[in-house]
Structures are given as C-alpha cells and as structure tokens.
Amino acid sequence: MDLTQVETRRGLESFVARAASASSAHIISMRRLGGGAVSENWALDVAIQGSRIAGEHALVVRGDARSRLAESLTRADEFAVQRMAFLEGVAAPEPLWLCEDTAEIGRPFYVMRRATGVADPRRLAREDTPLAGREALAERLGEELARLHSIAPPRAGLDFLPVPGCDVALGRVAQFREALDALQEPQPMLEWAIRWLETNAPEPGPLVLCHRDYRTGNYLVDEGRLSAILDWEFAGWSAPCEDIGWFCARCWRFGAVEREAGGIGSRAAFYNGYERVSGRPIDAARVPYWEALATVRWAIIALQQAQRHLSGREPSLELALTGRLVPELELDLLRHIEAIDKGARPC
Amino acid sequence: MLNAPDAVNLLTIARETLLKTILPGLPEEKLYPVLMIANAMAVAAREAANWEGARNAELADLKAFYGDAEAAAGNPDERLVALNRRLARDARAGRFHGLAETRFRAVLERQVRARLRVSNPKYLTSLG
Numbered sequence: 001m002d003l004t005q006v007e008t009r010r011g012l013e014s015f016v017a018r019a020a021s022a023s024s025a026h027i028i029s030m031r032r033l034g035g036g037a038v039s040e041n042w043a044l045d046v047a048i049q050g051s052r053i054a055g056e057h058a059l060v061v062r063g064d065a066r067s068r069l070a071e072s073l074t075r076a077d078e079f080a081v082q083r084m085a086f087l088e089g090v091a092a093p094e095p096l097w098l099c100e101d102t103a104e105i106g107r108p109f110y111v112m113r114r115a116t117g118v119a120d121p122r123r124l125a126r127e128d129t130p131l132a133g134r135e136a137l138a139e140r141l142g143e144e145l146a147r148l149h150s151i152a153p154p155r156a157g158l159d160f161l162p163v164p165g166c167d168v169a170l171g172r173v174a175q176f177r178e179a180l181d182a183l184q185e186p187q188p189m190l191e192w193a194i195r196w197l198e199t200n201a202p203e204p205g206p207l208v209l210c211h212r213d214y215r216t217g218n219y220l221v222d223e224g225r226l227s228a229i230l231d232w233e234f235a236g237w238s239a240p241c242e243d244i245g246w247f248c249a250r251c252w253r254f255g256a257v258e259r260e261a262g263g264i265g266s267r268a269a270f271y272n273g274y275e276r277v278s279g280r281p282i283d284a285a286r287v288p289y290w291e292a293l294a295t296v297r298w299a300i301i302a303l304q305q306a307q308r309h310l311s312g313r314e315p316s317l318e319l320a321l322t323g324r325l326v327p328e329l330e331l332d333l334l335r336h337i338e339a340i341d342k343g344a345r346p347c
Numbered sequence: 348m349l350n351a352p353d354a355v356n357l358l359t360i361a362r363e364t365l366l367k368t369i370l371p372g373l374p375e376e377k378l379y380p381v382l383m384i385a386n387a388m389a390v391a392a393r394e395a396a397n398w399e400g401a402r403n404a405e406l407a408d409l410k411a412f413y414g415d416a417e418a419a420a421g422n423p424d425e426r427l428v429a430l431n432r433r434l435a436r437d438a439r440a441g442r443f444h445g446l447a448e449t450r451f452r453a454v455l456e457r458q459v460r461a462r463l464r465v466s467n468p469k470y471l472t473s474l475g
Contacts, residue, residue: 177439186431189455191438199441317383324390327462328470334456 011104019097023050063109072233075108082232090148093228115228117220125254125263133224138265140226142273149240151209167204168239189330210238215252216262245290299329358392393465
C-alpha cells in the first residue's frame, strides 16, 4: 500500500468522495505512521467538498501490510469490531468507511478519524509524568477495558467472531502447541511453560469481547490523558482475564517493571478503574496465570516474527531481532511460574 | 589459519565506527534503524566469540541430564538439536516430576541464561 503513488492517491480520493457522498475529496497531506508489523497506517488530511461533512478532516487509512499473522482479523472484521467498541463508548477512533475492493488502492482498508497523542511505549513508560497523572491514566485504561468487556456473545454484528468451543485457556494451549509444531527449532522451555498452563488452567468462565493486544504501545496519550485505543485486529471472544494479564505482564512494561500496569501505573489503579465500571471484582489471584499465558503467547509471536524474516519472504532486521527477545521472555516465565508454584505473589 | 582481525574484532570495530561517526549526525527517524544495526552487531560479536564453547556446554549438560546411549549419537550440532527435541517432547508430555522436574528446570534455566548472555547480557545483570 503506497499512498505516494499518484494512482493510489486518486483511487483513495475517489473512494472518500463516494463514501462521504461528496462532490470531491482532495488529499492535502499524508505521511506513513510508525509501528504496525501486520498493518500499514497513513495519516491523511483530506478536504471534502459538496457533502454534509464538507471541510477538512484528520483521518487515518489502515490497510494490510505485506504479510499477515494467521490470528489477525480481516480488515472488514476489524472495522466491525472497532465500530462496535466505538458505539459502546470505548475510546476507539471512530471508524468511518470500509473498502474491501482491492481495485481502489490494491489492498482492503478502512478510514477512521485520527486521534492525537503519543503511542511510543518506551517514551510513555519513561516519561516523567507526575504520579497522579500516571495513576489516573492506569485507572482510565482499566475503565475502558471494562467498557469493552461489557460486550458479550452472542452479539448481532459480531457473528463472524468464532466462539471458543472449549475453555479459553486450554484452547490457547492447543493453539500454542500447533504454532510450535509449525516452527523448526524445538522449544523445551516454552513446552514446559505450556504444559504448566495446561495443568493449572482455571475453570472456564464467561466470555466477553477482548481486545487481545491491549497494552502500552497500542493506545495514544495526549498531554497525560488517554485519547484512543488502537490496533483492533486481534480482537475476539475470550476470558476477561486474558486482556488483564496481557496488559500487566512484565514483558509489556517496557523496562518500568515496578509499575505493574503496563509500565505506566500501579496495578491497584488499573484494577480500581476496571472494577468500578464493570461492577465486578477482578479475580486477582488468577491474573498471574494469565500473565504467564501472555508471556508464552508473546514468545510464540516473536518466534513467528523471526520466521517471517528467516523464510526469506520478508527480510527485516526488526523481525530478526524480535526472535532474539525470546530468552528474556523465557527467563521471565521461569521466575514467574516458580513464584506462583511457591505461593508467592509474582510481580 | 590465521585470519586476523577475526569476526569478533571486525564486528566490534564496525559497530564502534557506526556509533561514533555515523550516529551523531543522523536525523531522528534514522536513529532507530541504526541502533538496531548496532544491537545486531553486538549480538553477532558475542555469539561469534563463544558459540563453540556454549554449544559444548549445553551438549554436556543435556547428556548428563539424560545419561543414556541415545544422548551420545551423531555429530555435536545434530546431537544438540536431537536432545532439545527430546527435551521438548518430554516437557510436552509432562514426563518430569519431583526431583527430575527440579533437575529439568535447572537445565532450562542454564540454557536460557546462556542464550541471554549472547542476546541481552544486560537483562541478566538487571535481574541479578
């Protein structure tokens, strides 16, 4: 998806004009946004004429990257999930128009409103925000997650999302093993951790709509405040604790390990926000299990990213180095699981 | 055959040159790729410095863990893969209990630490 090509720009302009029932749409400026190994995002400023939304609009075009991860949603499904979250009052950027016709710009894409702020997780984890600001941000992130988790199956408009057939944790165990079987190198450490996840799986509970990549790096913070939750392509029905464990796992704290909620605030603040909006207490004793599951999941994704590079299909230094993150995650796992087994509260 | 400067030396000086002479003049959007390049060179230099010693230590550890004839067949690289495959299979099947599990976890920890000494030694020291 290269919006610097004249033809692609024209295709996009004519799509926006049609979608907005406008007489014309003109791209004033655009730039590629960072991040997104499985999708490409471009910031666009567009002038729309002859429409009830005539005027200048700050938008984002989100389309497929060169290759996709097996577990990611199609653009159309991601659009529907993000729209549902937006309509439920979750701070997702408002998705406007979907285009599945690859004739327009070569790939399926959708257009959403552009939120402002910083997503860079290292900057957010390091940023010298006063404690009250951090705690308020962690609390707000808990509230937003609870709002998302109020959506439960069956839900009209989301019937394309598969409802897990068995319990979620054991389903993940099966998926992890399948993923490891598809890779060449044996992974004894991850196999051990997956076995532990299997033997310690919690009782199945209710399913809710989970983001499944809810972590620092996937939301925007503008002047200390949450402005938008991004990257909805892994969403699905799951156990609420899967999102909570993913958010709090040590591997997503970006060096600020003492701030257990995503490297930005305290776990207590995050939990408080969640519990206030959901009206349900978080089963805090179960979260460490889901943090272990999160760490295994990230390690497997890292191995898959390295494989994208190694296969020769997508040579990339970033993907190559991602493979070298795995031992850090493995050491985290070893310590985390040992702490749980000893009855200590892992952090 | 003497082939000096060797791989470690070349990678080290190349990385130093990159960081000292190229990095300071770069615009901000190029910093991240250059720091990734420097990181990849550092990992490669550490691996080149001791890959044989690390492989032999891991092999000896796994042979001692299993302590049977199967653990001794083939050339070192093949044996290492075969033993790790066996370890992975046994881990999946949950074959280790009690003392065997304790020994197994110790093998895993040594493996992970050896890999971290190559890919991110700072992570090890930060954990103590």
